Amino acid sequence: MLKIKTILTKEWAEVFKNRMVIFSVIFMPLLFTALPLIFLFATRDAGLSNTNSELPPQFAKMCSPELTSGQCFQVYMTSQMMILFMMMPLIIPVNIAAYSIVGEKTTHSLEPLLATPITTAELVTGKNLAAVIPAVIATWLGFGVYAIGAWIIVQNGAVMRALFEPMWLLAVFIAGPLLAVLSVNTSIMVSSRVNDPRVAEQLSAVVIVPLMAVFFGQISGLFILNSALITLFSAALVLLDAGMVYLAVRLFQRETILTRWK
């Protein structure tokens, strides 16, 4: 445990001196939080015109009768942006994890680190937590700011209930951290297997593609996320994460990394 904590402390002390990491941990959540708030602010006086007909039918029928059509449109559009809170824990740790490994490479610090009695599992866990924790905290903080901002702007109980239905709480507080773990382990796995750390950074970013598909799928009305889907998604992520952590430890081959990275 002490070694994991040491790696965690070291990673944070080091990566948070990197501008790109600071940008991804601070600026990205700010931006992703601001977008739905700006939209809510811009549509705060949404008219009473009947916009339901312009919404995807599967969404329109989900709008509760207590909402006006304008508010329903507001909820619909904002819900699209809630996916951003699932993207955050996916994107932020890619930068941290990639930097934490690339950093070891560029400073030639990996060899002395691997020469210590630390096990691969401890090292990978330390690096995992170092990337996952800031991503999750930044996401949750962003969501908190969004919740407060939304209440100030909307000031309507019905809209707030629609905006913060259990599905999104599940997505942000359960699926979010699981997505972060998935993202970090993808970075670690890719970094361990390729020759060039820059390639690792780029390949790791591919992990966001499936979530982008969900984003566009929902925006185009192809499907609408619901609690059952998110629960199923989270359950799948638990299994996927367990497999990814196992693989990341197995594939973090000290010898390959030491001898391939020139």
Next chain:
Amino acid sequence: MIITENLTKQFTATLAVDHLSLQVSEGEVFGFLGPNGAGKTTTVRMLTALIGPTSGSATVNGFQVGKQDTQIRRSVGILTESPGMYDNLSAEFNLTIYARLYEVKDPKAQVEKYLRMLGLWDRRGDEAGTFSKGMKQKLAIARALLHEPRLLFLDEPTAALDPESAHLVRDFIEDLRKEGRTIFLCTHNLDEADRLCDRIGVFKTHLLVVDTPERLRNQLFGRKVVFHLLSASDELAASLRSLPFVREAKVIDNKLLVTLDDPEAHNPEIVRSLVGLGAEIQFVGELRHSLEDVYLQLVKNA
């Protein structure tokens, strides 16, 4: 301390280490010499359990490579070819990280001990990235010693250092030797190896030779004594060649260069012979071949 038996490392198409059999005893400073790409770093990496051998076996501090790797890593110190410090972190923090990873009982005290010992205490709060190469190297040496290993692997400890820093590092290695630590020293600096090492092994994928620097010199070149004369001649050289213990004698300028197996025993007789032949001896000294001569000869023959 170190025993290897036919230790071999094959990378896909490259044979890096070929059947290395070697023993390094406790308290010994062993110099591991060889050209670039000879497989020295690969050997160190195998012996410090960073990479596994393809075949053969090795025991380090009583632990078997490939089977007790964590114990090996816990019991040895390593100075890697590149210091590999975390440049954004302070010197003190750098060492504290490693003290914790090496499970040092009192990390703070141990870090202070080595920072003071290596003259870095006043700069402890500065980022390692602001240090000169020599200071970084000293910091890396401190890192290798934090857990007080009895066996140290030093890979090119003075490479790329200015003469003053190199001198400081060499003095420190000398101090470590006096403490009775075993040191496995990879170096290109043959003068350094000559001064510091009890034995050297010349390596080029496989081990070419292992012995003390002195014995290697004698084996390859014999021991040569130079007699500075007022006037040297071929006749004098021919007379000396007739003596049974003289392997060779030749004239170079006004000097007679005589090759002997045991100069201490035979020099007095040579001096008597020369005086008897009317030679006026100004000065007698031993011509010492440098380790570089030995090394170049061995590597060339390989």
